[in-house]
Amino acid sequence: MVKYPAAALNRTFAALADPTRRRILAQLAQGDRCVTRLARPYAMSLPAISKHLRVLEKAGLLRRRRYGRVHEMQLEAKPLKQAAKWVEEYRKFWEGSLDRLAEYLEKTNKRPRKKGAA
Amino acid sequence: MVKYPAAALNRTFAALADPTRRRILAQLAQGDRCVTRLARPYAMSLPAISKHLRVLEKAGLLRRRRYGRVHEMQLEAKPLKQAAKWVEEYRKFWEGSLDRLAEYLEKTNKRPRKKGAA
DNA sequence: TAGTTATTTAACCAGATGGTTAAATATCCT
DNA sequence: AGGATATTTAACCATCTGGTTAAATAACTA
Numbered sequence: 162m163v164k165y166p167a168a169a170l171n172r173t174f175a176a177l178a179d180p181t182r183r184r185i186l187a188q189l190a191q192g193d194r195c196v197t198r199l200a201r202p203y204a205m206s207l208p209a210i211s212k213h214l215r216v217l218e219k220a221g222l223l224r225r226r227r228y229g230r231v232h233e234m235q236l237e238a239k240p241l242k243q244a245a246k247w248v249e250e251y252r253k254f255w256e257g258s259l260d261r262l263a264e265y266l267e268k269t270n271k272r273p274r275k276k277g278a279a
Numbered sequence: 280m281v282k283y284p285a286a287a288l289n290r291t292f293a294a295l296a297d298p299t300r301r302r303i304l305a306q307l308a309q310g311d312r313c314v315t316r317l318a319r320p321y322a323m324s325l326p327a328i329s330k331h332l333r334v335l336e337k338a339g340l341l342r343r344r345r346y347g348r349v350h351e352m353q354l355e356a357k358p359l360k361q362a363a364k365w366v367e368e369y370r371k372f373w374e375g376s377l378d379r380l381a382e383y384l385e386k387t388n389k390r391p392r393k394k395g396a397a
Numbered sequence: 398t399a400g401t402t403a404t405t406t407a408a409c410c411a412g413a414t415g416g417t418t419a420a421a422t423a424t425c426c427t
Numbered sequence: 428a429g430g431a432t433a434t435t436t437a438a439c440c441a442t443c444t445g446g447t448t449a450a451a452t453a454a455c456t457a
Contacts, residue, residue: 167298177366178292179445180285190372196404209446211405216444230403230454238373245370248295248363254308255356297415314434327416329435334414348424348433 165247169221173244176220181205182213186236189223195231283365287339291358294338299323300331304354307341313349 176182181203188199200210214234217223221240226233294300299321306317318328332352335341339358344351 167301170301171296171298174292174296175444178289178296180289181445183285183288183365186369190369197402205445206447207404208406208448212445215405230452232404236373238370241366241370241373245363245366247301248359248366251304251308252356252359252363255354255359293414299415315432323415324417325434326418326436330415333435348422350434 163246163250165243169240169243170247172220173222173240176216176222177244179213179216182217185210185213185217186222189234189236193233193235195233197231199234281364281368283361287358287361288365290338291340291362294334294340295362297331297334300335303328303331303335304340307352307354311344311351311353313351315349317352 184202185199188194188202196207196210196214199214200207203210214223214225218225221237224235224237226235302320303317306312306320314325314328314332317332318325321328332341332343336343339355342353342355344353
């Protein structure tokens with residue numbers, strides 16, 4: 162398996178683990194948005210949104226541009242690409258070799274005793 | 280964009296946000312393993328590992344089989360498939376339409392003012 | 398200058414997270 | 428039965444997280 166920078170994956174996955182943040186990303190997928198506008202759909206204070214945005218920013222998932230007093234947020238795809246690669250690598254591996262092993266184990270109802278399991 | 284079950288994504292991404300848990304998944308990708316064996320490489324108590332395993336289990340990322348007193352863990356690909364789909368969908372969208380927009384903005388150094396931004 | 402708007406910072410709070418050690422439980426072995 | 432092994436549960440602790448409200452900062456507007 163390939164090696165990935167742990168700290169970056171930590172931040173990316175942690176950022177994606179919150180539904181509000183995922184929804185913010187969905188909003189941004191439709192175009193750049195400023196903080197107030199992003200905050201509009203939520204029953205949540207502005208500082209709360211501000212914090213979510215900082216989490217996303219630190220994870221590198223968005224970029225902030227200041228135009229006077231308004232901060233405009235823009236999606237950034239790179240860290241997601243990393244995460245996607247990580248997930249995809251495991252997913253493929255599991256779906257390939259391991260699901261067949263799983264089936265085998267289901268049918269025989271035995272466990273593999275020695276190390277060459279997969 | 281397609282709709283995904285939020286609670287499941289929450290749990291999956293949160294589970295993946297910890298490096299110990301990702302490493303456990305990497306171990307399991309090489310074959311089923313019992314708790315003690317999984318714990319071996321870590322400078323961490325058995326209860327700590329036990330907790331990590333429960334997190335992964337609740338996220339549906341692994342299945343537990345009891346053979347007497349030993350609990351054997353097995354990878355489960357389904358929730359990861361969901362997560363992969365989510366990530367991939369956004370990734371593609373961003374890489375496609377938005378990176379071009381980003382470039383445009385970089386060059387012109389203007390911001391889009393009206394709603395039809397993307 | 399004064400007032401309004403956009404956003405962040407500060408201080409706080411409740412609950413989750415990730416770890417610990419000690420004890421409990423379940424199973425295997427003799 | 429009694430002892431060793433595999434794993435979990437309980438109780439505890441420090442830190443992180445996701446929210447709040449109130450105040451600070453920055454920039455536009457009259």
